[in-house]
Amino acid sequence: MKPGARRLTGSDGVSHTFDPGSFALELILSGGPPPWDRYEQLQTPDDAAAWLAGSYLAADLPFAAEDVRISKPDLTRLKEFRTMLWHVVPALIADAKEVPGIAARDLTPADREYLNSTVGETPRPELDEHGAIRWQTPITMRQVLGAAAQDLIEIIGSDRVSRLRMCxxxxxxxxxxxxxxxGNRRWCSMQRCGNRHKVGNYRTRHND
Ligand SMILES: [Zn+2]
Incomplete structure (x- = not known):
């Protein structure tokens, strides 16, 4: 599976592959504020390092979990950023449904300030002894959050914001x-909601 695409299992136990399309949106999938904390995947710094190695951040140039340096306070900072995403992203999506348990909010001056101060450093490439590209290690939380903030700013500060969607x-x-x-994607995945929709249409037609 390519980095960034995630295998999810619904409450019905059925798994499907979901591509969140960007690193910032992918972060939302790693867990969330209550009541979504029951899906928490980042219990420890090691969990977070492994999660990041399978993320969009590693899409163009892979890295290993061992290449990421994360302390416990770093993990808290990552979750703070993620919580902000949970609140502001739904408010940026045209015709978004209500997310159970989450109060969506328009970007506040404090959110803007937070994003602007978080953007900055991103993971840096370098050349190895054979002249091939690799990441400078360790990759730090400052760089991880910098990449996430930059990704989000580039989307929501431009026309690209109209491409934020909710299934x-x-x-x-x-x-x-x-x-x-x-720009016409409607579903989290065709195997899941797209297919249910097709089946629903089929049933509706045949019940007429
Ligand atoms: Zn869906």
Whole structure:
């Protein structure tokens, strides 16, 4: 599976692959504030390092969990950023459904200040002894959050914000950045909500 695409299991136990389309949107999937903390995947700094090694951050140039340096306070900072995403991203999505337990809010001056002060350093590439590209290690939380803040700013500060979506499936609040060329992605995944929609249409037609 390519970095950034995530295997998710719904409350019905069925798994599907979900591509959140960007690093910032992907962070939302790693867990969240209550009541979404039951899906927490970042219990420890090691969990977070492993999660990051499978994320969009590693899409163009892979790195290993051991290449990331994360302390406990770093993990707290990562979760603070993620909590901000949970609150502000739904408010930026046209016709978003309500996310259960989450109060969506328009970007506040404090959010803006937080994002502007978080952007800055991002992971740095370098050349190894054979002249091939690799990441400078360790990759720090400052760089991880810098990359996430930059990703979000580039999306929400431009026309790209109109490509933020929430899956149109009923009972599905998965949020993603639509990277499809025509910009018409509607579902978290075709195997899940897209397929349910097709089946629903089929049943509706045949019940007429
Ligand atoms: Zn869905």
């Amino acid at each position: 149109q499936g009923s009972n599905c609040a998965l949020m993603f950045y639509d990277t499809s060329r025509p």
